[in-house]
Amino acid sequence: MNLNSLSQFNHKKALITGGLGFIGSNLAHRLIDLGAKVLLVDSLIPEYGGNLYNIQSIQNQVKINISDVRDEHSMRYLVQGQDYLFNLAGQTSHLDSMHDPYTDLDINCKAQLSILEACRKYNPDIQIVFASTRQLYGKPDYLPVDENHLVRPVDVNGINKMAGEWYHILYNNVYGIRACALRLTNTYGPRMRIKDARQTFLGIWIRLLIEDKPFEVWGGEQLRDFTYVDDAVDALLKAALAPEAKGNIYNLGGNQTLSLKETADILIAANQGGHYHIREFPPERKSIDIGDYYSDDTRIRSQLQWQPQIPLEQGLQQTLTYYRQHLPHYL
Numbered sequence: 001m002n003l004n005s006l007s008q009f010n011h012k013k014a015l016i017t018g019g020l021g022f023i024g025s026n027l028a029h030r031l032i033d034l035g036a037k038v039l040l041v042d043s044l045i046p047e048y049g050g051n052l053y054n055i056q057s058i059q060n061q062v063k064i065n066i067s068d069v070r071d072e073h074s075m076r077y078l079v080q081g082q083d084y085l086f087n088l089a090g091q092t093s094h095l096d097s098m099h100d101p102y103t104d105l106d107i108n109c110k111a112q113l114s115i116l117e118a119c120r121k122y123n124p125d126i127q128i129v130f131a132s133t134r135q136l137y138g139k140p141d142y143l144p145v146d147e148n149h150l151v152r153p154v155d156v157n158g159i160n161k162m163a164g165e166w167y168h169i170l171y172n173n174v175y176g177i178r179a180c181a182l183r184l185t186n187t188y189g190p191r192m193r194i195k196d197a198r199q200t201f202l203g204i205w206i207r208l209l210i211e212d213k214p215f216e217v218w219g220g221e222q223l224r225d226f227t228y229v230d231d232a233v234d235a236l237l238k239a240a241l242a243p244e245a246k247g248n249i250y251n252l253g254g255n256q257t258l259s260l261k262e263t264a265d266i267l268i269a270a271n272q273g274g275h276y277h278i279r280e281f282p283p284e285r286k287s288i289d290i291g292d293y294y295s296d297d298t299r300i301r302s303q304l305q306w307q308p309q310i311p312l313e314q315g316l317q318q319t320l321t322y323y324r325q326h327l328p329h330y331l
Contacts, residue, residue: 009316012084014081017087020042022189026230027237039078040062051191075114075115079115092320104160129239130180132165133158137153147296193216206330207217209274216276217278218278221261223257231309
């Protein structure tokens, strides 16, 4: 599939749950550029990623519904007439899921079932892409991790996301609701949450760096890969259009594998200054840390002709530039 095929979104109706959040808002910008009619659903719960400023430049070109995906009656109405559903709403904090497992269960598991039931009853022709996570794999048995690796999450968030993902595959296989899942890894870029580490550790690193404060690198030797948000959006769009994606699960990866210390050094270089401290993992984080992780994303590269385009250095520079210009809106 070539990028020109994305023109298929022209005049199509696309619903994005979590649409005011990090990935959802970047996806919304791209869909507007492609001529789609975009409906954003977001609860704007303060602890999550939603931020109205994320769509400030397109606010008159999208429809916004402030609603919670846990509200079955809202979702029943909202899915009707939509061509595509990009299901990105979720609770992303691993630590929060351990402190408040029932809320995580409601959002990442029960609400996903409600959304799928709404689609089954009121819009069975919709095409769904579900944003899943590499956290499902837990501590890897081998590297890089492909989709055949065992899934054994190390926290409540991972277990609930795993159930949410498999509800989508089940409804694809049993009811013919066309759905697939992307297992995202360390997505970063403009519009991500940076006021704390609920979304990604890179967010708090970037915030402290811009504020000219040192940031902490826990451990430092763990290996990771990173996906720039524009590359993640490309994957979501391609997965929505590709017939062969239905019922499939895909890893997303990056074009480099780096230690956290190397990542911190690249970030400092991109910022042309700054400093960090290496420290031991806090005990509550250590208990759910997965060690080294990086993806084998051969399946999505071969089946959907997706591959990451933005190197980490460039992505971090673009992210820093964005927050230097817009920082007050993210604090």
